[in-house]
Amino acid sequence: MFSSGTPLIEVQGLQHIYLQGTPLEVQALRGVDLQIQAGESIGIVGPTGSGKSTLLQHLNGLLRPQGGEVRVGGIALSDPTVDVRAIRQRVGLLFQSPEDQLFERYAGDDVAFGPRNLGLGQEEVRERVRLAMEAVGLPFEYKDRLTAELSQGEKRRLALAGVLALQPQVLVLDEPTAGLDPQGRQELLRTLVQWRAADGRAIVLASHNMEDVAALCDRVYVLVKGQIALHGTPREVFAQPEILMSNGLAVPTVTEVMLMLRQRGYDVSTAVLTDEEAAQEVEGLLHGQTL
Amino acid sequence: MTAAEPLIRMEGVHYRYQAGTRQPIAALRGIDLTIGAGEYVAIIGANGSGKSTLLRHLNALLLPTQGNVCVGDWNTREAANLRHIRSTVAMVFQNPDSQFVASTVEEDVAFGPENLGVPQQELRERVEWALATAGMSDLREHPSHLLSGGQKQRLAIAGALAMKPRCLLFDEATAMLDPAGRARLLETMRALHGQGMTIVTVTHHMNEAAQAQRIVVLSAGQVALQGDPRSIFAQTETLQALQLDVPYPTRLARTIARRVAGFPREVLTVSELVQAIVARSGSPLQAVER
Amino acid sequence: MAKPSEFELVGRVTIGQYLPTASPVHRLDPRAKLVMVVLLIVAVTAGHSLSALGILLLAVLVVLRLARVPVGFALAGLRPMLPFLLILALLQVFTIPQYGATTLWKWGILTVSDRGLLAGILLLARFSTLVLGLSLFSFSTTTTELTHGVEHLLRPLQSLGVPAHEFALMVNIAIRFLPTLAEEAERLMKAQASRGADFGRGQRSFLQRTRQLLPLLVPLFLVSLRRAEELIEAMEARCYLGGKGRTYLIHLQARAADYVAILATAALTALALWMSARNVDAQVWRWITAYL
Numbered sequence: 114m115f116s117s118g119t120p121l122i123e124v125q126g127l128q129h130i131y132l133q134g135t136p137l138e139v140q141a142l143r144g145v146d147l148q149i150q151a152g153e154s155i156g157i158v159g160p161t162g163s164g165k166s167t168l169l170q171h172l173n174g175l176l177r178p179q180g181g182e183v184r185v186g187g188i189a190l191s192d193p194t195v196d197v198r199a200i201r202q203r204v205g206l207l208f209q210s211p212e213d214q215l216f217e218r219y220a221g222d223d224v225a226f227g228p229r230n231l232g233l234g235q236e237e238v239r240e241r242v243r244l245a246m247e248a249v250g251l252p253f254e255y256k257d258r259l260t261a262e263l264s265q266g267e268k269r270r271l272a273l274a275g276v277l278a279l280q281p282q283v284l285v286l287d288e289p290t291a292g293l294d295p296q297g298r299q300e301l302l303r304t305l306v307q308w309r310a311a312d313g314r315a316i317v318l319a320s321h322n323m324e325d326v327a328a329l330c331d332r333v334y335v336l337v338k339g340q341i342a343l344h345g346t347p348r349e350v351f352a353q354p355e356i357l358m359s360n361g362l363a364v365p366t367v368t369e370v371m372l373m374l375r376q377r378g379y380d381v382s383t384a385v386l387t388d389e390e391a392a393q394e395v396e397g398l399l400h401g402q403t404l
Numbered sequence: 405m406t407a408a409e410p411l412i413r414m415e416g417v418h419y420r421y422q423a424g425t426r427q428p429i430a431a432l433r434g435i436d437l438t439i440g441a442g443e444y445v446a447i448i449g450a451n452g453s454g455k456s457t458l459l460r461h462l463n464a465l466l467l468p469t470q471g472n473v474c475v476g477d478w479n480t481r482e483a484a485n486l487r488h489i490r491s492t493v494a495m496v497f498q499n500p501d502s503q504f505v506a507s508t509v510e511e512d513v514a515f516g517p518e519n520l521g522v523p524q525q526e527l528r529e530r531v532e533w534a535l536a537t538a539g540m541s542d543l544r545e546h547p548s549h550l551l552s553g554g555q556k557q558r559l560a561i562a563g564a565l566a567m568k569p570r571c572l573l574f575d576e577a578t579a580m581l582d583p584a585g586r587a588r589l590l591e592t593m594r595a596l597h598g599q600g601m602t603i604v605t606v607t608h609h610m611n612e613a614a615q616a617q618r619i620v621v622l623s624a625g626q627v628a629l630q631g632d633p634r635s636i637f638a639q640t641e642t643l644q645a646l647q648l649d650v651p652y653p654t655r656l657a658r659t660i661a662r663r664v665a666g667f668p669r670e671v672l673t674v675s676e677l678v679q680a681i682v683a684r685s686g687s688p689l690q691a692v693e694r
Numbered sequence: 695m696a697k698p699s700e701f702e703l704v705g706r707v708t709i710g711q712y713l714p715t716a717s718p719v720h721r722l723d724p725r726a727k728l729v730m731v732v733l734l735i736v737a738v739t740a741g742h743s744l745s746a747l748g749i750l751l752l753a754v755l756v757v758l759r760l761a762r763v764p765v766g767f768a769l770a771g772l773r774p775m776l777p778f779l780l781i782l783a784l785l786q787v788f789t790i791p792q793y794g795a796t797t798l799w800k801w802g803i804l805t806v807s808d809r810g811l812l813a814g815i816l817l818l819a820r821f822s823t824l825v826l827g828l829s830l831f832s833f834s835t836t837t838t839e840l841t842h843g844v845e846h847l848l849r850p851l852q853s854l855g856v857p858a859h860e861f862a863l864m865v866n867i868a869i870r871f872l873p874t875l876a877e878e879a880e881r882l883m884k885a886q887a888s889r890g891a892d893f894g895r896g897q898r899s900f901l902q903r904t905r906q907l908l909p910l911l912v913p914l915f916l917v918s919l920r921r922a923e924e925l926i927e928a929m930e931a932r933c934y935l936g937g938k939g940r941t942y943l944i945h946l947q948a949r950a951a952d953y954v955a956i957l958a959t960a961a962l963t964a965l966a967l968w969m970s971a972r973n974v975d976a977q978v979w980r981w982i983t984a985y986l
Contacts, residue, residue, distance in 0.1 A: 486933070502920075502925050502928065507869075511838040516932035518942060519935065524945065545714060547712050547714065
């Protein structure tokens with residue numbers, strides 16, 4: 114446990130270059146600063162090619178800093194002697210379309226992969242699998258089902274359970290709701306909120322879905338071409354829709370509506386996040402009250 | 405709405421299949437559906453409702469276990485009709501990475517017409533035209549696997565267009581794209597429809613469905629609802645029961661309608677919403693003066 | 695500066711990658727290039743003259759430059775195979791039959807003779823030249839060109855029942871999916887590593903590391919199958935029904951440059967075989983020792 118104030122993850126001036134020295138060289142990250150405190154949900158948004166995936170992979174040590182520093186629980190990841198597996202237990206990473214990465218014949222075994230890699234005993238592994246499956250809303254009996262026979266939504270939840278079974282402190286998710294139907298999306302978001310509620314945990318969410326980000330995140334980092342272009346609360350960030358849109362990013366529908374009204378000369382605030390707030394602004398406008 | 409000449413007809417279509425050790429699944433349970441020439445139809449439904457299965461019946465990738473599907477006069481059951489059917493009804497799939505065969509853009513676009521035995525001179529012309537229509541002419545010699553997701557989907561569209569189809573099917577073609585790529589693809593679909601192409605799209609995004617002329621709602625292998633977007637999205641409770649949602653602008657309009665009497669609830673797009681607000685506010689100058 | 699991640703497979707697999715640098719080599723007829731590759735294989739494997747291999751290696755490097763491929767990048771394609779090659783080379787050094795050879799160094803039961811050393815170096819030179827040559831081929835030839843080239847060359851055999859088109863397409867798709875599958879493998883490795891799997895190099899025994907790769911095989915296989923199914927659907931949707939009645943966008947037309955290139959390669963091959971037959975190595979060795 115850390116003293117309050119020590120960030121769970123701290124990123125300073127992070128740089129990363131792919132295929133350095135080859136004709137296909139690409140600088141993915143050009144000096145990124147980031148902080149994640151316990152109890153927070155952080156959103157990372159950015160167009161394709163902005164370096165989002167690269168950044169996420171630094172957070173659990175899959176990639177190591179080529180410039181700058183990443184600290185997880187105070188431990189510097191640039192140090193080659195770091196126990197990366199311990200880092201990956203602390204920081205769980207769920208990739209895009211995680212249902213494609215399931216490989217065990219039986220669902221329960223796949224969730225058990227992580228705990229088994231940690232060298233835990235059979236009883237403890239079983240307990241962790243049970244807790245993880247409950248957390249994602251899958252009945253424990255599903256552990257004996259064939260992985261191939263689960264639905265897409267169930268597979269995705271199973272993959273999430275596989276990460277939660279490591280009992281990480283930070284959960285990093287790459288486009289977790291992509292490809293889910295509306296109900297699946299709601300359920301997943303609920304699961305995440307519930308998980309985060311426990312002490313000392315944090316979530317990092319990389320997403321194109323601005324409604325998810327607006328609803329879930331305490332702070333948002335906007336990544337463009339390997340650098341942080343904007344940072345703040347969702348309200349602060351979406352209050353600058355021009356910057357987002359000029360970089361090929363979407364904004365929540367409510368923000369878009371407010372922006373269009375402003376462009377037509379109406380004095381409304383673009384710092385609205387929810388439907389209710391937007392409705393209030395519009396009400397004020399139409400009923401002639403100044404706010 | 406004038407009745408369009410029917411292009412594809414599904415009559416009493418049932419489809420059952422066996423998946424592994426499970427019981428046989430009835431994916432389609434009695435579908436009667438007509439796609440008119442020049443129509444823009446969106447098919448929505450929860451996961452497992454049979455959307456993709458239905459779509460694949462339209463170009464004979466799947467054959468009904470019961471009932472008939474006819475493209476024009478061609479029944480999909482006759483093997484001899486396949487060439488005609490699939491060059492009339494072309495498809496763009498969900499995964500940008502699994503659709504292209506060749507390693508450069510123009511060679512992949514040529515794949516379809518090559519299969520049809522189109523003579524070389526015309527091949528060239530078709531490839532050029534398809535590339536231009538899909539906005540890919542500059543990338544003609546680009547390696548296909550180095551394209552972005554959005555570009556790969558436009559490559560898929562170009563490849564489909566090169567067959568000179570009358571109808572394009574889209575199987576959740578925007579699902580794996582970022583918002584910019586998705587917007588671009590939707591724009592292309594609108595433009596193609598404007599040029600007379602029949603469009604049938606399966607999607608999870610209600611905003612996308614809202615731009616169609618007709619929405620077909622599937623539930624457990626049957627058509628639950630059918631109609632124009634406005635009337636479909638007006639049926640909120642039914643949609644919720646079917647695990648579906650309404651487009652964001654519609655939801656926002658309804659929230660506003662709870663506070664502003666008489667505000668329209670059946671708005672479909674952002675611009676409609678803004679228009680509705682503008683229409684009720686008087687002139688902008690009035691608002692700023694305050 | 696940290697080393698490239700252990701996961702960066704995509705960039706390193708150079709065989710199968712295409713570099714569109716629009717060089718004269720790119721413009722050669724693929725049939726000519728195929729013939730040149732075959733000649734190169736003959737030249738590299740049939741002879742046993744180290745000096746001939748040196749010339750061939752030099753020739754390949756020159757053509758790499760002509761193709762505007764950065765030599766460093768091509769050489770880096772050898773790195774993944776290096777440990778494997780070194781083991782093979784060492785095996786050669788120690789196990790080559792010893793009769794008539796001069797012993798250079800002895801340690802217990804291990805003898806290194808001049809012949810053994812030569813065999814080891816020959817192996818390295820052969821492999822390197824071959825890998826560079828094949829990479830050069832894929833850098834400068836799109837897979838559809840390759841398909842067309844193979845198909846054109848095999849067409850005369852079609853009357854004998856050889857399915858030239860289907861075979862060529864098979865090769866085409868296999869090669870075109872290499873980078874895609876490498877990406878998938880990379881994603882899978884990262885996903886499993888994120889759950890504590892250890893793919894670290896040099897820390898564990900070969901057997902242990904192999905066992906660590908097993909959980910990768912199942913999903914990779916499944917993914918490949920799924921890709922194959924998706925591709926089949928896409929091909930069927932575009933009316934693919936085999937090679938009958940197909941026309942082609944690309945028609946191959948041989949030009950003078952192609953014949954010149956083939957002749958040059960044939961000449962080099964002949965030279966290499968001649969140098970091997972006439973034991974030119976011995977001559978070269980005498981010149982070197984005399985010079986020193």
